[in-house]
Amino acid sequence: MHTQDNWTTTPVTAELLRGALDVERTEHGVLPHRLPARARAQCADPQLAMAEAQPSGVRLVFRTRATVIELDTLPTKRSYVGAPPRPDGVYDLVVDGRPAGRASVTGGNVVIIDMAAGTAEHRPGPPGTLRFTGLPDGAKDVELWLPHNETTELIALRTDAPVEPAPDPGRRVWLHHGSSISHGSDAASPTAIWPALAASLGGVELINLGLAGSALLDPFTARALRDTPADLVSVKIGINLVNADLMRLRAFGPAVHGFLDTVREGHPTTPLLVVSPILCPIHEDTPGPSAPDFTGLAEGRLRFLAMGDPAERAVGKLTLGVIRDELARIVAQRAAEDPNLYYLDGRDLYGEADSAELPLPDNLHPDAATHRHIGERFAELAFATDGAFHDRRVACPPCPP
Structure with a gap:
């Protein structure tokens, strides 16, 4: 005793x-x-x-x-x-x-x-x-x-x-950056946020720089990623830029290049996975900013609304569709000289069919069941044999005599 x-x-x-x-x-x-x-x-x-x-x-x-x-x-x-x-x-x-x-x-x-x-x-x-x-x-x-x-x-x-x-433990270290979804908003517990679930399934050690409302391509965040030792790096970019209505398309492309350039200064050959936003119906084709709807707050219900106008895309306002197209283009351009750079469309983690089955309760954030779904899907895709995070540290078999 x-x-x-x-x-x-x-x-x-x-x-x-x-x-x-x-x-x-x-x-x-x-x-x-x-x-x-x-x-x-x-x-x-x-x-x-x-x-x-x-x-x-x-x-x-x-x-x-x-x-x-x-x-x-x-x-x-x-x-x-x-x-x-x-x-x-x-x-x-x-x-x-x-x-x-x-x-x-x-x-x-x-x-x-x-x-x-x-x-x-x-x-x-x-x-x-x-x-x-x-x-x-x-x-x-x-x-x-x-x-x-x-x-x-x-x-x-x-x-x-x-x-x-x-x-x-000798496991590879996965350094991840993203928005409130990566931070874990509305997950059941700290080991049930989707990056923690994916890390457990992938057998890696997680450093989570998911920052609620703050995945904004800030240079100081890029430098933090640059200076943190890691075997695997991922950056999930997009939703907060629309939420905050922070920049226009003219600024977005160069900002992504600059962010990736800084990360590559510290991780020149590390597998680097760029992940675009998961499906968010209110912002697929409608720019931000996002605004809270308080009408159900007393009953514990908070929902978010898209306050932009789809016509504003013509003057460079960002939507999730615009961001995905630009991210895919940038990664394809850079991958010609960077064989360890990868792209994952966020709708492969949570898309139309998933939205029908597991709708976002407040129009922005996944619930506990959806965190599990996204974590399992990410592990299936990123750690697969042909995935960005597949463990390639396999010793070559001995040469035949």
Whole structure:
């Protein structure tokens, strides 16, 4: 029987974290970041600040004989004026590669967002404690995946047996960048976001730079991708540029080239997969911006509307159809000199037939079932024998005598 007296408190350090590009020491503990400090200093957008500090794909990884694990955290939750309370963020426990538990932390800070007024109020709150018990005795590799949609300061890790960093699993590292869909919006839990599912099926280690509302071809994001060691890289481009009505076709093509040029500076021969947007009926032929429809908010229903005019395509406004055509053209052009560059049409992950079966509940974001569908489809396509991420590290057979 373990007692509190023989418990071990282990400092949370970068050595125990995977999936974070930076770790900030705070008043309470440490805060994982998915963009480095230099990138964060180059953009004051509060949407980006919130997105990159939400630890999508970030997990504590260690080896231990512990049967009880406690983690003190200070979450920052979001509340929307006029809407029902949001559920607490979910932590997923994985032991020796298998799901072993799921829990949440109550309390914490709250950001109260009034979307109609465009305001946000921060209310401080107390830390909380996550506790998993009854784990199997014996040495085991533990992964504790942090909530993908809840900023999480890590205060203290306690176990009833010592902790040491887990050994390098020897798997390839997949570095992915995308929008809120890649970030995990409306997924059931951090291991159920589509990139995490695809990574598990493909047998690779995920670094997820899915940034809600912030896949905008920013140069600092390209530099973060450039400077992060990885064996596989993918960039999913398009929907946020339409959502924000950020640029016109004249700017889009050169911006994509520049983004890919920067990534290639650090990964000159790494398999690089460019993924166009999944089907989103409201923006297939209608430009942005997107705007929320608040009429069902009190009942917990939020939908988004396309506010542009299809006729505006003639003056260079972007739609998903325009973006897919341009991305396909750019990749085909570059692939003539870059044999490790690949293109995947997002409608192969979620297209017309999928939309009929699994419609986007708010017109923009997939639900939990659709995340699983997209993750499985991506794994089938990208990790297939003829896929961009097929493992080509196979030793040649010995030559015959």
